[in-house]
Amino acid sequence: MCGSPDHLRRARAVGACDGDLQRHGGAGSCARLARDKCDDWGLRSCEAVGRDAANSVHKRGEDFTKARRFRAHSGHSRLQHRHQLLRRVLAVGARPSNPEDMLQLGVPTNTLTYIAAVGACERSDRWEQSLKLLAAMRGEGFRHHGVTHGLAISACGKANQFRHVMDLLAEMRCYGVRTEVPTYNLALGACAKCGQWMAALQILQEMRDRARNPDLDSYNALFNACDAGKQWAKSLELLGLMRKEGICPEAVTYSAVMAGCAKGQRWVEALELLEEMKGAGMHPDLRAYNAAVSACADGHPWELVLKILEEMRLKGFSPSATSYSALLCACEKGQRWAETLRLLNELPPTLQKDFTMYSASIKSLTPTGKWAEASRLLADMRKQGIRPDVSIYNETLDACRRGYQWKQAVKLMAEMLEDDNNVEPDLRSCNIAVSTCESCKRWAEALSILAAMRILRVQPDFSTYASVITACGHGRQWPQALQILAELQQCSWLCQNNRYCELAGR
Secondary structure, eight states: OTTOHHHHHHHHHHHHHHHTTTTTTSHHHHHHHHHHHTTTSSSOOHHHHHHHHHHHHHHTTOOOHHHHHHHHTOOSHHHHHHHHHHHHHHHTTOOOOSHHHHHHTTOOOSHHHHHHHHHHHHHTTOHHHHHHHHHHHHHTTOOOOHHHHHHHHHHHHHTTOHHHHHHHHHHHHHTTOOOOHHHHHHHHHHHHHHTOHHHHHHHHHHHHHTTOOOOHHHHHHHHHHHHHTTOHHHHHHHHHHHHHTTOOOOHHHHHHHHHHHHHTTOHHHHHHHHHHHHHTTOOOOHHHHHHHHHHTTTSSOHHHHHHHHHHHHHTTOOOOHHHHHHHHHHHHHTTOHHHHHHHHHTOOTTSOOOHHHHHHHHHHHTTTTOHHHHHHHHHHHHHTTOOOOHHHHHHHHHHHHHTTOHHHHHHHHHHHTSTTTOOOOOHHHHHHHHHHHHHTTOHHHHHHHHHHHHHHTOOOOHHHHHHHHHHHHHTTOHHHHHHHHHHHHTOHHHHTSTHHHHHHTO
16 A cells, blocks of 8 residues: 555655765664664565665666566565665665675675675775675675676776686686676676777687677677777778678767777778768767778878868867877878968867877978978977977978078087987987088088087997088098098998998098
8 A cells, every 4th residue: 555654654764764864974874764763674685685786787787687587576565665775775875895784784694685785886886895795705605696796897897907807707607607798798898998809809709609699789899999909900800790690880889990990090991981880870979080080190181081070060079189180190191281280270279289289290391391380389399398209309300401401400409408308319310410511511510410429329320421521521621521431431330331432432
């Protein structure tokens, strides 16, 4: 009877459990309060705890057979009230970490109460406590249960505890515990988070060996694992296998596969998947667009990248820093320095310029000898607090060489050695600077760079000596040229170069 006094009294007790939780010090006080108000049906029903855990499992999509069986036994009105009260206690924070805590709540320890306890740990991201509960469960002689292991795998997966996830799966195999597809999916998700694509493929094989057919969630987790492991070819192979099994990809599936193609710089495959996605009536999400743009970073279809970027804006997506970085890289590869500078200057104020953006922009200026623009970007990069590496300096030095700017080249060499910069020139840096001085007939500066190389312990190669000797020749500095040539003769491995005879004959 819905309107009976007993029913109303019990309903008020349940309501008081929620209302008085914060005033009475948490879930333990809530449980005691409920027992005081409903002393004849308190928290003593392990069956209700089992149904509570089973219902929670079922709501998360984990269609365990035994979970459905537990939930089916909720016909008795009195047990329903216990179930409702326990749901309140567990949902608002009763998260027992060991059997003693469960006993303090008035719950006897058995398989079903352990299911509820491990479920509470899983919901509160306490993976260590879930493992302790499993160990205590084994210590008390309770049989291994697929639901408890599934919840523990979920808890460990959320915390990226890949090794514990694999150990739990091995334990289920060892004790003959039936592993369902949702449990395997949780393990696959953990593999994806940790980039363990080989382990994910092993789990897939185990599913097939145990006649567990992978579903859409299984494949999505596999694609994410392959994406993290940069296995674009395996992603495409799995996509074909998925279609053969009659499983239709969804938007997140395409996005995951495209992300893998992006890391492998497979722009043709990525763009094909994007078009296939649109042809299937799906709306690409931000991840799909970013993957398509990123895949084109090392290709040459910069026009296509611009088109995708405009399409993103029309669909209401704000291109991310990753999208702009990939676009700048594509323009750089396509030698479109004007578009590169324009896009960098038009960067939305919500985005910050990063290392990749500056690197692509400076590299696009090098072939054209735009040394002033490259030097300005380098200075702006340092002003923004982004530390340039030696490759950025080398590209700027190369732009100075092509622009015959020996003063700027020498200045950059000195800037690299500043205390707040701490970037040591490498052999390429020195060779570019010496070559610039040679082109401008600056023999004294060329000799200074060669001396600095000795201090920096950078071993000159034949190109270094050749540029210095040629610079000295331009300046009619024959004694210095002969001295460098004699030094070159000491390096027998350099003298084997065909140009040595040419230099010696000058």
